[in-house]
Amino acid sequence: MAQVEATTERVIAADAETVFDALADYEHTRSKLLPSHFSEYEVREGGDGEGTLVHWKLQATSKRVRDCLLEVTEPTDGRLVEKDRNSSMVTTWTVTPAGEGRSKAVVTTVWDGAGGVGGFFERTFAPKGLGRIYDAVLEKLAAETENKPEAGTETEPGK
Numbered sequence: 001m002a003q004v005e006a007t008t009e010r011v012i013a014a015d016a017e018t019v020f021d022a023l024a025d026y027e028h029t030r031s032k033l034l035p036s037h038f039s040e041y042e043v044r045e046g047g048d049g050e051g052t053l054v055h056w057k058l059q060a061t062s063k064r065v066r067d068c069l070l071e072v073t074e075p076t077d078g079r080l081v082e083k084d085r086n087s088s089m090v091t092t093w094t095v096t097p098a099g100e101g102r103s104k105a106v107v108t109t110v111w112d113g114a115g116g117v118g119g120f121f122e123r124t125f126a127p128k129g130l131g132r133i134y135d136a137v138l139e140k141l142a143a144e145t146e147n148k149p150e151a152g153t154e155t156e157p158g159k
Helices: 015-024 117-146
Strands: 004-011 038-045 053-059 064-071 079-084 090-097 103-113
Touching: 004 038, 015 079, 015 117, 038 079, 079 103, 103 117
Parallel strands: none
Antiparallel strands: 004 103, 038 053, 053 064, 064 079, 079 090, 090 103
16 A cells, blocks of 8 residues: 645735634634535534544545544644545644745645555545645635735624
């Protein structure tokens, strides 16, 4: 078995703390970021970063559905790690500053792939497909966090 890896990234016009907080908010925000490939979303423990246990089904293709039960850790500032209890899949989200009021969000998923011919196709096509799914998540993350007022600042009605 060979390890399979899918990585995608996006620069977002919001500070790193705002972007990371949105990603780590499994209770309210995360479900809004997920495209139709995800279903049966449920926070089972926690809900804010470290210590969260979250469930979803990920339908990567018409025939491939993963039932995921993910334990969330925050090993370092700006990094969330989601380890699937049901498989070898590990997804790491990293958010770093990328200039004034901007951040870079990178998502990398790795898992132990199948062997043989099936494994060849998995290693060839799965990273591209999963990359497209996570591109959609990052697009929604950008829409959720960009152009939001900074904490403690309010805009006046009608402005």
